Amino acid sequence: MKTFDYVRPATIAEAVAASAAPGAAYLASGTNLLDLMKVGATRPDRLIDITHIAGLDHIDWLADGGVRIGALVRNADLAHDPAFVRAYPAIGEALLSGASAQLRNAATVGGNLLQRTRCAYFGDPASACNKREPGSGCDALGGENRLHAVLGWSPSCIAVHPSDFCVPLVALDAVVEIEGRGGRREVPLEALYCLPGDSPQRETVLEPGDLIVALRLADPTAFARHARYLKLRERTSYAFAVVSAAAALAMEEGRIRQARLALGGVAAKPWRARAAEDILAGARPGETIFRRAAEAALADARPSGDNAYKIELARRIVVRTLTLAATGTPQRLPALPASPFSSVPGARHAA
Amino acid sequence: MPFSISLTVNGVSRNVELDDPRVTLLDLLRERLDLPGTKKGCDRGQCGACTVLVDGRRVNSCLALALSHNGAEITTIEGVARGDELHPVQAAFIAHDGFQCGFCTPGQIMSAIGLINEGQTGDDPERIREAMSGNLCRCAAYVGIVDAVIEAQKRLADAGRRDAA
Numbered sequence: 001m002k003t004f005d006y007v008r009p010a011t012i013a014e015a016v017a018a019s020a021a022p023g024a025a026y027l028a029s030g031t032n033l034l035d036l037m038k039v040g041a042t043r044p045d046r047l048i049d050i051t052h053i054a055g056l057d058h059i060d061w062l063a064d065g066g067v068r069i070g071a072l073v074r075n076a077d078l079a080h081d082p083a084f085v086r087a088y089p090a091i092g093e094a095l096l097s098g099a100s101a102q103l104r105n106a107a108t109v110g111g112n113l114l115q116r117t118r119c120a121y122f123g124d125p126a127s128a129c130n131k132r133e134p135g136s137g138c139d140a141l142g143g144e145n146r147l148h149a150v151l152g153w154s155p156s157c158i159a160v161h162p163s164d165f166c167v168p169l170v171a172l173d174a175v176v177e178i179e180g181r182g183g184r185r186e187v188p189l190e191a192l193y194c195l196p197g198d199s200p201q202r203e204t205v206l207e208p209g210d211l212i213v214a215l216r217l218a219d220p221t222a223f224a225r226h227a228r229y230l231k232l233r234e235r236t237s238y239a240f241a242v243v244s245a246a247a248a249l250a251m252e253e254g255r256i257r258q259a260r261l262a263l264g265g266v267a268a269k270p271w272r273a274r275a276a277e278d279i280l281a282g283a284r285p286g287e288t289i290f291r292r293a294a295e296a297a298l299a300d301a302r303p304s305g306d307n308a309y310k311i312e313l314a315r316r317i318v319v320r321t322l323t324l325a326a327t328g329t330p331q332r333l334p335a336l337p338a339s340p341f342s343s344v345p346g347a348r349h350a351a
Numbered sequence: 352m353p354f355s356i357s358l359t360v361n362g363v364s365r366n367v368e369l370d371d372p373r374v375t376l377l378d379l380l381r382e383r384l385d386l387p388g389t390k391k392g393c394d395r396g397q398c399g400a401c402t403v404l405v406d407g408r409r410v411n412s413c414l415a416l417a418l419s420h421n422g423a424e425i426t427t428i429e430g431v432a433r434g435d436e437l438h439p440v441q442a443a444f445i446a447h448d449g450f451q452c453g454f455c456t457p458g459q460i461m462s463a464i465g466l467i468n469e470g471q472t473g474d475d476p477e478r479i480r481e482a483m484s485g486n487l488c489r490c491a492a493y494v495g496i497v498d499a500v501i502e503a504q505k506r507l508a509d510a511g512r513r514d515a516a
Contacts, residue, residue: 006354006372006418031414034375035395047372049419076408080471100485101469102462103396105408106415237484335477 001037005046011053012179012213018048019209020181026050026211028072029106031099032115040125041132042116056110056213059084065219068177071110071212075165076101078109087220089329090168090227090246097231097338098164100238110212113166113176113189114204117159117268118240120144130156131200145305147242150314151298152267157200158304161193161269164338168229168246169215170270171262177214180207189215193269203268223248223260227329230321231264231338232313241265243314244338245321249285256280261297261322266314273297276318285326287319294318356421360384361430369417376420377401377412380427388428388457392487399486402458402465403427409465411485428457431464439510440464443503444496451490462486463500467507474501 009015018024023045027033036042050056056072059081067087069078075095078084085092099107121127121139128137140148140158148158166189174189192204206212231244244264250257259280263271276293283289294315301311320340334342354369360380367383377394380386380403389412392400396414403412404426431438440463443449450456462483472478479500480493488496 001373003371003373008418008421027416027419029414030416030419031396031411034414034416038395047416049416051419052421076469080469100399101466101482102399102402102409102411102485103414105465106405106410237481335475336481 002040002043004044006049007046008049008052012056012211015048015050015053015211016179016181016209018046019211021046024048028108028111029074031103031107032111036116036123039123041123050211062216065221067217067220069109069215069217071108071214073109074105075099075107075109075112076104079104085333087224088168088172088217088227089224089333090229090248090325091165091172091217093333093337094164094168094229094231094244094246096333097229109165109215112163113192113212113215114206115163116203118162119148119159122159131159131196131203134199134201141305143305146307147240147265147310148304148307149267150301150303150307150310151263151271152195152269153304154196154198154200156198157196157268159196159200159268160265161267162240162265163270164229164231164241164244164264166270167244167262167264168227168248169217170272171246171248171260172217172220172223173260175216176212177216178206178210179213180210184213186216190270190272196268200268222250222258225329226251226325228321228325229338230317230324230340232317232340236336236339236341243310243317245314245317247318247321247325249280249322249325251285251326254284256283256285256326259293259322261293261318263297263314263318266301266310273318275299280322285322287323290319290322291315293322354418356418358420358422359424360386361426367417372416372418374417375413376403376405376415376417376425379417380412380425386427386429389461390454390457392455392458397487398455398458399462400455400458402461402486404461404465407465407468409462426461428461431460438464439506440467440499440503443499443506447495447499447502448492449495449499450488450492455486455488455490459483459486459488459496463496463503466500467504474504476501 025044027047056070079095127139226249231241233239248260261273276297336342390400392398401413
């Protein structure tokens with residue numbers, strides 16, 4: 001690991017000021033950043049440790065019925081907050097399906113939003129990677145790319161965003177509060193992320209010095225009773241998604257008044273499926289309409305390598321997630337959160 | 352420039368001068384505080400051998416910067432027994448053959464203590480397996496580990512009820 005200068009600001013203003021030094025990076029828990037620094041994939045000159053800034057670890061309910069989550073709230077604390085999980089069950093399920101208990105105890109909300117791709121070539125300084133070293137090429141193209149993107153990729157980068165948490169967040173229109181050198185601003189989470197295009201090194205719209213301070217969600221009432229997150233992995237637990245989906249349905253007299261759908265593991269950003277949502281709006285839930293929605297969600301998908309299977313897998317996880325969401329949010333979280341193989345009373349299990 | 356941190360390790364206050372900011376909590380414990388019970392397996396947060404409690408919560412000490420933990424309270428495997436009396440989780444691992452080679456065991460035990468503190472699994476083996484999935488065991492002693500967690504959790508709950516009575 002390259003050595004670095006270490007500073008520990010006490011306030012947001014001090015942190016943003018400290019970011020003016022060249023090569024500065026914010027450090028929260030470090031579960032992703034330190035790992036990347038150890039292998040040399042990331043080489044900051046200065047770490048600005050934000051974990052000692054007071055006031056960033058609160059979960060506050062807002063007058064409009066929504067919630068504001070501080071950037072330093074730990075994933076486990078959010079996932080085990082009873083009021084939060086009742087209000088946003090698919091987000092709780094996604095959080096608990098990610099990483100391990102140890103990592104969830106450390107990892108922060110803000111850090112989760114900004115975690116880097118798990119593309120093995122990005123994490124290996126000996127490989128060509130346009131994201132890590134612009135202009136060096138992409139060894140994932142033509143390499144081991146079974147798990148890479150099927151939507152929104154470009155010839156310069158086929159990496160996927162690894163987060164589970166962000167998938168239902170994008171489905172539910174989460175907003176990010178950012179403190180920067182020009183003051184405070186807000187960006188919808190979906191708009192925080194950039195697709196690779198010709199500049200995959202630019203992953204978000206954040207400017208130098210920008211610090212995510214909080215995440216906001218709107219009143220959950222309409223969607224809380226029909227919300228699920230499902231994730232397919234290569235092993236039962238403690239693995240990133242091959243594909244995943246978050247679905248939330250506002251039901252009215254047996255019909256879907258409004259649908260929210262997003263996919264994970266398919267693109268460089270959590271992928272909102274608006275065309276599918278439009279198809280579902282006003283429909284009675286059922287396999288035929290769910291399949292049509294899944295076709296629409298993956299209409300633009302194309303393989304970036306040995307991953308054509310992910311497109312059909314993604315369609316199926318969409319159908320399954322919509323089916324389980326229509327059945328209803330389970331009273332208790334399944335023993336294996338987000339697993340299509342977990343037993344939930346009353347749910348349909350044969351695909 | 353040396354960096355100074357103060358933290359409590361197994362109930363003892365420690366002040367440490369670090370000449371290098373890169374030291375992880377794991378290396379601080381093993382190399383500077385003479386507490387080698389916490390193991391370095393993958394050093395990348397994938398195996399769980401380095402699990403310790405920070406302010407009562409289980410974390411991977413390999414992915415924690417020592418400097419970030421100024422003021423923290425750390426518990427390692429060296430700090431869980433009371434003199435010669437093993438912690439109930441340690442005793443249960445022995446009773447249920449929850450290990451073979453033993454390399455992952457300190458991390459497994461610290462993780463199990465953390466799991467019991469979290470109180471999310473009850474005695475459901477499926478939930479315990481899921482909650483212990485951050486600790487790998489190359490000898491595959493998993494069946495014994497789950498049995499040990501169930502028994503230790505019950506003993507601790509019984510002891511808690513006795514203390515409350």
